[in-house]
Amino acid sequence: MTKTSPKKYHPIQVTLHWLVVLLVVAAFVMGKSMSGLPNDANKLAPLALHMSVGVFTLVVIVTRFITRMKLPKPEHASAGNAFFDWIGKAVHYALYLLVFLTAVSGMSLSMQAGLVPIVFGGSGSPLPADFFDFTARMLHGFIVPALLLLVLLHVGAALYHQFMLKDNLLSRMWYGR
Numbered sequence: 001m002t003k004t005s006p007k008k009y010h011p012i013q014v015t016l017h018w019l020v021v022l023l024v025v026a027a028f029v030m031g032k033s034m035s036g037l038p039n040d041a042n043k044l045a046p047l048a049l050h051m052s053v054g055v056f057t058l059v060v061i062v063t064r065f066i067t068r069m070k071l072p073k074p075e076h077a078s079a080g081n082a083f084f085d086w087i088g089k090a091v092h093y094a095l096y097l098l099v100f101l102t103a104v105s106g107m108s109l110s111m112q113a114g115l116v117p118i119v120f121g122g123s124g125s126p127l128p129a130d131f132f133d134f135t136a137r138m139l140h141g142f143i144v145p146a147l148l149l150l151v152l153l154h155v156g157a158a159l160y161h162q163f164m165l166k167d168n169l170l171s172r173m174w175y176g177r
Contacts, residue, residue, distance in 0.1 A: 008172050010071040016064040017173055023057040024099060024151070028144065039127040048119045051110060058103035065096050077161055077169050091154055098147040105143055108136035
């Protein structure tokens with residue numbers, strides 16, 4: 001008996017997808033808003049929130065990847081062009097990878113800069129004068145724009161499918177039948 005692919009993603013996948021979207025947007029907005037703040041005690045609360053969102057994002061993206069491998073999923077949507085179809089698949093895996101690497105590079109920065117006792121432990125130690133002194137910060141700063149570029153490509157492709165190809169692609173990543 002041949003098993004047919006579902007027409008939509010499983011509700012768990014849908015929930016995890018949109019949760020990752022919210023977390024990535026929140027982390028990005030927090031990161032950008034903190035970049036103009038001096039590295040003093042006033043930065044501790046926003047930094048704690050940014051770091052917490054980053055760790056939660058890591059947990060969610062790993063969970064999402066595991067469930068993606070285990071749950072049935074629809075066939076890959078075709079753009080009608082083999083090259084674009086290949087790009088679409090590559091972008092999906094790259095999105096997982098870059099969200100993962102963004103969180104890991106943030107955690108690496110936290111370790112290199114000794115941020116956990118400063119931000120969460122109330123050690124009273126000052127924040128580093130310049131986070132760019134740490135390799136992980138430069139890596140974090142390189143990955144985030146690459147991730148944003150892929151997100152724009154992903155959103156653009158989804159809108160192209162929805163409104164140009166009119167294949168109702170967006171319904172696959174939403175709840176219901």
